[in-house]
Amino acid sequence: MxxxxxxxxxxxxxxxxxxxxxxxVITDNGPVEQEKTAKFNALLTNTVIFHNALDIAExxxxxxxxxxxxxxxxxxxxxxxxxxHVRRFGECSTHELGLVPEAYDPHLDVDFSPLRxxxxxxxxxxxxxx
Numbered sequence: 001m002x003x004x005x006x007x008x009x010x011x012x013x014x015x016x017x018x019x020x021x022x023x024x025v026i027t028d029n030g031p032v033e034q035e036k037t038a039k040f041n042a043l044l045t046n047t048v049i050f051h052n053a054l055d056i057a058e059x060x061x062x063x064x065x066x067x068x069x070x071x072x073x074x075x076x077x078x079x080x081x082x083x084x085h086v087r088r089f090g091e092c093s094t095h096e097l098g099l100v101p102e103a104y105d106p107h108l109d110v111d112f113s114p115l116r117x118x119x120x121x122x123x124x125x126x127x128x129x130x
């Protein structure tokens with residue numbers, strides 16, 4: 001229960017950090033404008049999280065190419081709520097708008113099955129409850 005609450009609180013804190021304008025206060029009383037503001041903040045938050053996840057995956061791939069073995073337990077503790085590299089106040093460029101990004105490759109060569117609990121069964125019935 002605590003872990004789930006911490007994840008939600010981390011997301012909410014990150015979302016508030018992203019939506020810093022007006023101190024996070026929605027100043028319009030119109031429900032349509034309020035909904036647009038909330039949805040835009042959610043879209044922007046999820047976009048930054050996705051970008052962070054892509055960056056993390058690329059770093060994992062680079063480390064694996066250098067010969068490092070990535071432990072899924074360690075990777076499970078990496079958060080996509082990174083803020084150090086986000087420039088909220090500037091350096092917006094429009095010359096990149098026409099560039100087509102490379103295809104997204106979701107595969108990482110890391111075995112997450114022990115974390116999900118779907119590890120292969122133990123031989124000879126060991127580890128099974130009676």
